[in-house]
Amino acid sequence: MERIKIVGFACNWCCYAGADLAGTSHLKYAPEMRLIRVLCSGRIDPKFILEAFKMGADGVFIGLCHPGDCHYQQGNLKTIKRVMLLKKYLKQLGIEEDRVYLGFVSASEGEVFQKKVNEFVERIKSLGPLNWR
């Protein structure tokens, strides 16, 4: 089977810290998950997500703070809205909307990060590689 490719984004204050906590707690998860660190999920321009698919990603994971917890007040809320809108376009482009995932992970949720990553990777594996160009 062709190996699936995933692009992960994580905000510095919640999800990236949660991922680090998963690390210090030695919680194992799927090695396909690789994170790009941004300060706030609000930096994740929807065009990055499209670009990831264009360049061969099979899934895009966005790790962000729980609503109300954003270090920058409401960057995460902006991301939620943008991704919701983007998903509608993805469908029209023939990309299953499940290939983009918003994972709410706080700095103290190492286990939640592990669980969400594994679930997401499993889901992408069951969807199979995206053949989109």
Added chain:
Amino acid sequence: MAEIRIGVYVCHCGTNIAGVVDVLKVVEEIKKMKNVVVCRNYLYMCSDPGQELIKKDIREYNLNRVVVASCSPRMHEITFRKAIKEAGLNPYLLEMANIREQDSWVTEDKEEATKKAISLVRIAVLRASLLEELYEKEVKVIKRALVIGGGISGIQASLDIAEAGYEVYLVEKEPSIGGHMAQLEKTFPTLDCAACILTPKMVEVSQNPNIKLMTYCEIEDISGFVGNFKVKIKKKAKYVSWEKCISCLLCQEKCPKKVPSEFEGSVGFRKAIYIPFAQAVPNKPVIDSESCIYFQTGRCRVCEKICPTKAINFDDKEEYEEVDFGAIVIATGYDEFDPRLKPEFGYGRYKEVLTGLEFERILNAGGPTFGEIKINGKVPKSIVFIHCVGSRDEMVGNPYCSRVCCMYIAKQAYLVKERLPDCKITVFYIDVRAFGKGFEEFYTRVKDSGVIYRRGSPSEIYKRGDKLIVRSEDTILGEMVEEEADLVVLGTGLVPRKETLELAKKLKLSLSPDNFLLEAHPKLRPIDSNIDGVYLCGCCQGPKDIPDSVAQAKGAASSVIALFNKGVVTVEPIQAYVREEYCSGCHICEGLCPYLALEFDKEKKVMRVNTALCRGCGVCPSACPSGAIVMRHYTDEQIEVQIGGLLWKE
């Protein structure tokens, strides 16, 4: 632009990384990459020789970008930025690949871990080649500190900061400072009288000219950043002019309304106009409008009639004060676990079942029984203490140890034995954690005094006649036992305060899984919070005893003093800027900025970023339709090259 020359350093971190990731393979792969001039591996990159290695290479190979593949950047980014700065490079020309927390520690398969490491180092190298020099700005620090919470931690922190010559606002929500320590009778293991060591400090606070004491106040709102916090403080309506009040307390004496007291718990009461306890600082009363007869029915006003200085003012309103601070110390303490959540113990149903703090009040000479151990007016012949009520208990969601209960129960049992030598005292425990200085010796002394320790966690308390029966397994005898008692004291644990959680939301402070406030690093930064300039001390960060709280408070105070002595903070230059030639002046970005940092230049008809306000979240560049806004250090190109790197054909 000059030629890009990158040095890449892959850390073994002992066996933490090298035990899982094939470091040599990573080096071999990365060496093939464009712009990589030198790629090395070393046992501990963060060590002195490790850093020296980088500095030497920068000079020797004329490197202008550095990639360190090691632990999380949250751990050592600052270390390595400093190192390359010392070698003459701009600190922002560093990029880190997190191959420990996000690879070697979380990946089962060694081959997969190596692949992931190569991928993570590769995107770091790609990003590094696009990094630009950035320059930090210095901002002046307002040399005034805010301490939130007036328990022993807040008191100590305030005194230390004030002693160093800086102004402190100590904000406490209750009418008096003192916190839980003021409720205690004696302190373990030395049996010092709590009031004798606390009250002089409380008085010191009220007399220190550098401390502005704001009791009966709450934090309404906080914004800003290290060096420049803006805080809105709510002064609750007291209905008593403290300037006029002479603390005669006639009002408290004559007030006809009795209500349960926050200070005494279920064993005592207070009036509707009250000071929480006799040694309160400030020693001035407030009216609790929710229980005051006048506020509820429109009649009474006894206090107003009796007051010799006409200090009562029923028209008092809450007020707000806005103050700027350079640093904040959080010392909001803990709440006692509510044993009603363990209904099998009958707390709330049986008057003879008390919490640890309530029994502390019974023992206290200033308490409702004046220190006589009596329950329902009678001297108890047998007392049972129960360990770990609401701690180490998954059923109530508190898996942690509260750290003080073992010792306060030992202390209380010992104090009872001293005063009532014939009283039978039984302690049910899971295990006894006497870990501190002098604790084990004290515990041995308590056992030798005739207190019976039985290992077992009681399952139920019920009444038979006028006696309470505590049912438990004795896990040493391996059988069920029933212990008769006139009084049961629950070793209630410490839980996070609801108010602290609200404060955490306002300040965006992170919480640990147990809901206490999270320190910046569990080992190396136990006092810093995740927000620069906000420090934690005492039980808001996790259960601790008095000496530990005081130690942490002194630590928090010295962090504040160090910041104030330095007088300036460097502001990260990671901010957005507008490329004027691309900006169409559409205003889409304007409403998105949570800090109102985007301002419209009416003359040029373009947006501008106010660098004093921008915090670098990157919400605006992601929305700009013409790509006019650039987020420094997280530019579109820098992120896109990482996306491409992750999708590299292996």
